[in-house]
Each structure stands twice: as C-alpha cells, then as structure tokens.
Amino acid sequence: MKTGKGSVQAGSAILCFVMLWAGMRMLPDGKAGKERTVLCRKDVYTIYAGIEGETYPWPLHNSWQDTGYFYCADGIQRAESAEKCISMRETVGSYVPLEGDVLLRPDALYALCDMQNDYPLQEGVRFSRGYMTEAEQNIWQAQTREKYKKLGMPAVSCPVPAGGKSEHQLGTAVDVQLTGRLNMNEKNPLKRNETGRWLWENMWRYGFVYDADFDGCEAIHLRYVGRGHARMMHLLNMNHEEYLSFLQQNKTVTLMHGETMIACVLCVTEGEETVLLPQGMRREISRDNRGNIILYCWAE
Numbered sequence: 001m002k003t004g005k006g007s008v009q010a011g012s013a014i015l016c017f018v019m020l021w022a023g024m025r026m027l028p029d030g031k032a033g034k035e036r037t038v039l040c041r042k043d044v045y046t047i048y049a050g051i052e053g054e055t056y057p058w059p060l061h062n063s064w065q066d067t068g069y070f071y072c073a074d075g076i077q078r079a080e081s082a083e084k085c086i087s088m089r090e091t092v093g094s095y096v097p098l099e100g101d102v103l104l105r106p107d108a109l110y111a112l113c114d115m116q117n118d119y120p121l122q123e124g125v126r127f128s129r130g131y132m133t134e135a136e137q138n139i140w141q142a143q144t145r146e147k148y149k150k151l152g153m154p155a156v157s158c159p160v161p162a163g164g165k166s167e168h169q170l171g172t173a174v175d176v177q178l179t180g181r182l183n184m185n186e187k188n189p190l191k192r193n194e195t196g197r198w199l200w201e202n203m204w205r206y207g208f209v210y211d212a213d214f215d216g217c218e219a220i221h222l223r224y225v226g227r228g229h230a231r232m233m234h235l236l237n238m239n240h241e242e243y244l245s246f247l248q249q250n251k252t253v254t255l256m257h258g259e260t261m262i263a264c265v266l267c268v269t270e271g272e273e274t275v276l277l278p279q280g281m282r283r284e285i286s287r288d289n290r291g292n293i294i295l296y297c298w299a300e
C-alpha cells in the first residue's frame with residue numbers, strides 16, 4: 001500500500017494530539033494527574049475528593065489547640081468542656097428569651113450574639129440547657145425517664161444521655177423551644193414558626209447545626225461546630241455523625257467556590273506522624289475522641 005503525504009500529515013496530527021493530551025495529564029511535579037471526583041455540588045459550591053495544589057508535611061506532634069468541635073458525646077464517650085463557660089443571661093439576657101440561665105463556651109456564645117445582631121431572636125424562640133454539669137445531666141435524664149414511665153414507655157427508650165456523656169457537657173450545645181403559634185403540620189420541629197425557619201435556613205452561617213436525632217423529641221438541639229464545618233455540613237446535608245463518617249471515608253476533601261479553593265478538610269488517624277497540608281492556609285484542629293484528628297484549613 002502506498003503511503004501518501006496526506007496520511008503522514010494525519011499520523012503527525014494524531015501523534016501531536018496524543019502528546020498534548022499526555023502533557024495535560026501531567027502535573028508540574030511529574031506525577032500523573034487525576035480527574036477530580038465531585039462529592040457534592042450546591043449553589044456556587046463544589047466539594048471534591050482529595051486536595052489540590054502544593055502541600056507540605058506538617059508534624060502532628062507540633063503543639064496545637066483542640067477546638068473540641070468534633071468531640072463525640074453520644075452517650076458512650078465521656079466528654080467535658082476544656083473551657084470555662086459563660087452566662088448567656090449576663091451577656092445577651094435582655095435580647096434573647098431564656099429559661100433560667102444558659103451557659104455556653106465563649107466562642108459559641110459570641111457566635112450566637114452575631115446571629116442575634118442580624119436577626120432579632122426576641123420572639124418565637126426560647127433558649128434553654130446549654131452547658132450542664134454531670135449531676136445536672138443525670139437529673140434531667142431521671143426526670144425524662146420518669147416522664148416516659150408515666151406514659152407507659154420503657155426507660156431504655158429515653159434519648160437523654162447519662163451525665164458526663166452528653167454534648168451538653170461540651171459547652172457548645174444549646175436547646176431551643178419554639179414559642180407562640182406553631183404549625184404542627186410541619187414535620188421538622190425547627191420550622192414550625194418564622195424564627196425557627198430563619199434559624200434552620202441561616203444558623204449554619206454562624207457556625208450552628210441542628211441535630212434532629214440528639215435528645216430525641218425532648219428538645220431542638222443545636223450545636224456550635226465553627227463556621228467552616230457548619231457550612232460543609234449544610235452543603236452536604238449531614239449531621240455530625242454522618243459528616244464524621246464522610247470525612248473518615250474520604251480522608252481529604254476540598255471545598256471550591258466557583259474555581260477558587262476556599263477550604264480543605266482532612267481526617268487523620270491519631271498516631272500518624274505527619275499530615276500533608278495545603279500551602280498558605282490557616283488551620284483549626286479537633287480530635288473526635290474516637291481516634292481521629294480533623295483539620296479544617298481555609299484560605300484567608
């Protein structure tokens with residue numbers, strides 16, 4: 001078969017295309033690039049598996065402050081706030097209806113003040129049960145069990161954890177009750193009035209998340225996890241437990257706003273010596289008291 005000029009040109013063009021494609025698949029450090037795996041896409045945000053750009057090894061034995069945002073306190077693990085909690089009555093008492101006094105860790109309380117500044121929480125909502133001592137938690141559990149008994153329900157079905165093992169010992173959790181006229185046709189107990197609906201739609205911007213499972217039907221249980229994680233949980237529509245499993249499974253995830261990388265979340269096993277962190281980002285770290293360390297890195 002005669003090979004004409006045209007087919008030589010076509011062969012060169014194919015070769016060039018293959019070389020160009022191979023070149024595009026290589027990263028500057030010479031390693032083969034991977035396709036980005038999209039884990040979640042919502043509004044302008046996308047969450048990808050893995051990490052993008054330059055990284056550097058960071059030794060985990062460096063000293064770091066544990067934020068406590070990931071402490072599991074689900075009735076099994078013991079948990080206690082490492083920080084002194086402060087009085088909500090003294091800080092915002094006249095602006096936010098309270099049942100008795102409510103104690104919270106300063107970071108959670110100031111985030112709540114920010115929320116109150118943007119939306120008046122004076123009507124339709126009442127805050128109760130923030131930080132509780134082990135003894136107070138035990139009293140609450142006993143009262144709930146008593147209530148269950150009167151209703152003819154078994155005490156083991158009581159959703160209130162024992163003293164020392166509840167998120168209410170962390171100083172980052174607070175319960176709310178909705179007041180006034182409630183729409184009982186609404187299944188989500190937080191969305192039964194206007195203030196509750198606002199909280200449902202907006203509180204993640206201030207670092208709060210709602211866990212419908214926690215405390216069972218005893219209360220609407222909110223927990224402060226920091227703004228970064230609250231946004232991730234909001235985008236993924238996951239509660240604390242689900243989000244933790246998601247991080248354990250994926251190890252590293254990247255949050256993009258359009259084409260801009262704004263955060264990376266990493267999950268490492270306690271005992272690992274180093275972790276590869278993205279360059280030029282700040283970080284906050286929490287243990288989950290189940291043997292994992294969660295690092296949230298964000299661009300300033």
Ligand SMILES: [Zn+2]
Pocket residue numbers: 129168173174175214215219220221222
């Ligand atoms: Zn609660």
